[in-house]
Amino acid sequence: MRLNDPDAYQTATDIALLAELLDLRGARVLELGCGAAVATRALVEQLGAAEVVATEVDATQLAKNCAITDLPQVRFVVGGAEAIGAPDASFDAVLMFKSLHHVPVAQLDTALAEIHRVLKPGCPACFIEPVYWGEFNALMAMVHEERAEREAAFAALERAVASGRFVLEAQRFVQIPGTIADWDAFAERYLQVSYRPDPIEAERVARIRAAFEQHLTPTGAHFLKPHRIDLLRRQPGLV
Structure with missing residues (x-):
């Protein structure tokens, strides 16, 4: 398993790659940490999942998700x-x-054990994680420094495979x-978020804005956002 491989990137959407890696048609799917339910919708409308249970720990976002009326295949619930x-x-x-x-x-190993528990034997667990690398990451690191958390998450995946409970089937x-579109759109999406209880100080906001606006063009700020997809599969017969 590789934390990053700068020579291995392809340009695509995560949903397009998932469609190549997984057949979710008719599947009962658990999505953990569904956020604004963008991927949740794609699981149903593009990948054909028959039922999705989508969890979220942020009460404000969960309330917004529960107000969605055009996804009858999805049940939004609180939980981590x-x-x-x-x-x-x-x-x-x-x-x-x-x-x-x-x-x-401290809960990463517990989380992966829980994922193993609720999966049917032989079925997949797929993790799409941002990679700490590239121009977009440099900008986001000014908002929230996440190197340690991302490295810890990857190490937990390595342990889950080393334990024998999962096998690594693919990595992309x-x-x-x-x-x-503009600074206001960036601030709304990445700074004005309900899961961050304390506002970012004005001086740091100004630095973030200056860095963002270096990427602005007449058609908006265009980024390539690096991600890693780790496709694991629960080993049959293991508890």
């Missing part, structure tokens, strides 16, 4: 990966989109294209 309120072997797949590194470091590195 370290304590999954579901029976053993009850899901065909578990996915985490950029959320594993948000699990408290992807640059996901993204455009941010």
